Amino acid sequence: RGRTEEYVKKLEAAGVKALFVTVDAPQLGRREKDMRSKFTQQGSDVQADTEDEGEVDRTQGAARAISSYIDPGLCWDDVPWLKSLTKMKILLKGVQCSEDAVAAYKAGLAGCVLSNHGGRQLDTCRSGIEVLPEVMDALKAVGAKKEDFTV
Helix, strand or coil: CHHHHHHHHHHHHCCCCEEEEECCCCCCCCCHHHHHHCCCCCCCCCCCCCCCCCCCCCCCCHHHHHHCCCCCCCCHHHHHHHHHCCCCEEEEEEECCHHHHHHHHHCCCCEEEECCHHHCCCCCCCCHHHHHHHHHHHHHHCCCCCCCCEC
C-alpha cells in the first residue's frame, strides 16, 4: 500500500487526470516472448531507474516484473482507501459484468472499462462489446447518468 500511495501522489502531482485500476488480472499470464527479451525500464517518469532495484525480478520478462506490483487481495473494501489518496478520477479496468459496473457506480467511481485485455490475458471471457448492453441496462436501472459514470 505504501508504494501505491507514493505512486498515486506522484502521478497526481505530475498532472495526471485519472487513475485506471485493473481489477481482472491478479496474476499475469506466461508470456514467453517477454521472458526471452527480459524487461528493462527505460524512460519512465514515474519511477527512478534505481527505485526498485533488487526488489523486482526483471529476468523473467515484463509480466513477472509487473506482477510484483499487483495486490491479489484487492477488493471492494479497498475503494474508499484508494479514493482517500487522490482527487483524480478513478475508473476500473477489466469489468466483465453488470454487477461490478453497478458496484463501481455505487462506490462513487468515475467509470469503468469493459475489457478482456483483447483476449491476450483473458482469452475465454466475453469481449467488452458483448458485455456492454447488460452493463448499460443495469446502470440505467439504478439511475446512473452518462455525465456521472463513464463506460
